Amino acid sequence: MSEEIVIKGKENGPLLVMKDGKVLFALCRCGLSKKKPYCDGSHKGSGFEAPEVELKVE
């Protein structure tokens, strides 16, 4: 059985590392998190801007 790993960059938010459609963890890409490398929600209201992206790991 194959497992699908996807890294999804939320618009203006973190990188979600997902396996088979479930979020395993969220990585900060705004640089403001106090729990790096994980997102702690600090990007909200900070003005951080980033496009939505999706990468499939094969």
Ligand code: FES
């Ligand atoms: S992306 Fe959420 S705190 Fe940085």
